[in-house]
Amino acid sequence: MTARSDHKFIGFAAVLLLMLAALWLGATLFGRPRLQAQSGSCPVANKIDETLTSGGRWQLCWEARDQEGIVLHDIFYTTPTGVTRKVLRQAGLAQIQVSRDDGSAPTQVLTE
Template structure:
């Protein structure tokens, strides 16, 4: 084999691997039987089930964890035609950008110590002087 044909073979093999990976991913995402949103593992108080005016529906579960803070999981979207897809298994809040109404630059709240559990602060009326708590 010449150097040129070696490159063609490597390119073909790479393309073939990418195609197989795409087929596997497609089968994994779309070839399964439809998943039932909110299978019952989520406490009723932590379920969010919202149907939009368009007929689309979002279903998810949330919880407050000691280190991650607010965590959303088992996030499903149902199209107006009734097709349900799992959009995301889990998303943890790792950082918050706080924008204040006084015109100052936004600040970042990082989760070095965690955003949940004992790290949460209770808001007081003084924390929201021009709004409603």
């Protein structure tokens, strides 16, 4: 990776983390939006459509599920030249590895 691509990746990671934090806060404060599995559509309130300064565009849908936590799905990236690619069908954020600074082994935090 070049320094420029590292910078772009760090920027994307920061944007994604901010979006996830906003989703978590919204689900906590305003209830848990639900999607109908068979509908194949994404409610406007659950859609994220973000265009970066580079001209790249990320589009995805999210929902908060009781068993799985926040789930991102139908994730697409459109290049600055207009080529759209499906990046990921679904990603659940129900499991988090916690590393402590006391030298103990990392623990897993699971939603139940």
